[in-house]
Amino acid sequence: MRGSRVAALVGAVALAGCPKHDAAPTSPPPPTVAGPKVALPDGGMRHTERLATAAWRGGAFRACGERNGGPSGCKLVAAAGERASDAAADGEGFAADRSPPTSAPGVCRVLFDDAPGDPAAPPARATLVGPAARQPLDEWRPAGTVDGDYFAVETSFSPDGKWLAVYRVAVGLGTDERLVELAGVQVRPAPACR
Numbered sequence: 737m738r739g740s741r742v743a744a745l746v747g748a749v750a751l752a753g754c755p756k757h758d759a760a761p762t763s764p765p766p767p768t769v770a771g772p773k774v775a776l777p778d779g780g781m782r783h784t785e786r787l788a789t790a791a792w793r794g795g796a797f798r799a800c801g802e803r804n805g806g807p808s809g810c811k812l813v814a815a816a817g818e819r820a821s822d823a824a825a826d827g828e829g830f831a832a833d834r835s836p837p838t839s840a841p842g843v844c845r846v847l848f849d850d851a852p853g854d855p856a857a858p859p860a861r862a863t864l865v866g867p868a869a870r871q872p873l874d875e876w877r878p879a880g881t882v883d884g885d886y887f888a889v890e891t892s893f894s895p896d897g898k899w900l901a902v903y904r905v906a907v908g909l910g911t912d913e914r915l916v917e918l919a920g921v922q923v924r925p926a927p928a929c930r
Contacts, residue, residue: 781850783888786837787905787916790892791830797892797901797923798823798830802916811921816899820921833892841897842929843867850888855880862889862902869930874902882919885909893926900926 789800789807796814800807800823812823838845847870849861859877863870874889884906892901901923908915 781852781886782848783837783850786833786890787888787907788890788903788918790833790890790901790903791827792833792892792894792899792901793830795894795899795923796830797894797899797921798827799892799901799903799918799921800825800827801905801918802914804913808915809917811903811918813901813921813923816923816925818923831895835892837890839893840864840891840929841893841926844929846873846891848888848890850886851876851878853885853887860887860889860904862891864927864929866930871927871930873900873927874904876904876920878904878906878919882906883908884917887919898926899923 788802791798795816796812798810798812800810802808807825807827810823810825810827811820813820837848840846844864844866847863847865849858849863851857851860859875861875862873864873873891876887876889878884878887886907886909888905888907890903890905892903893899894901901921903921904919906917906919908917
């Protein structure tokens, strides 16, 4: 009996040493699925759609967050350099900025480096990128009192290209909703595209 066990064990060991041959696939491989668009080597992220709504009326700028699919926490800057104040959600007379978030006058574009909710992550940034220069527009490391899962700086240029609105956005990601809150809004003269 002991000899048959030894023979079985030797046979199993011998089979284990045989080279393995993979069978030919019977169907094509599944299509390649694009990975997350936002992951960057330094732990930052980039958003590809506007997180908050933006609108202009002359030199006045209005931005709103979002709650339950509607506008929330709207802020108004009446003129460049003035402080933001609370605003009504209706925004009568304001023209919505429906351009992509990266749009800028001329051949420039805005590059965003967003931040996850990790306090050790790099700050959220917005940079104006042109053919000859990169100009920092804003950098924001949210205070511990700012609640959110995702943080970003967004920009909007006035229709005439004279003014730049910079607004800071905190996004809460729930199971069935996205909460967008404004953490700061300012309007300043637009930098030249270089």
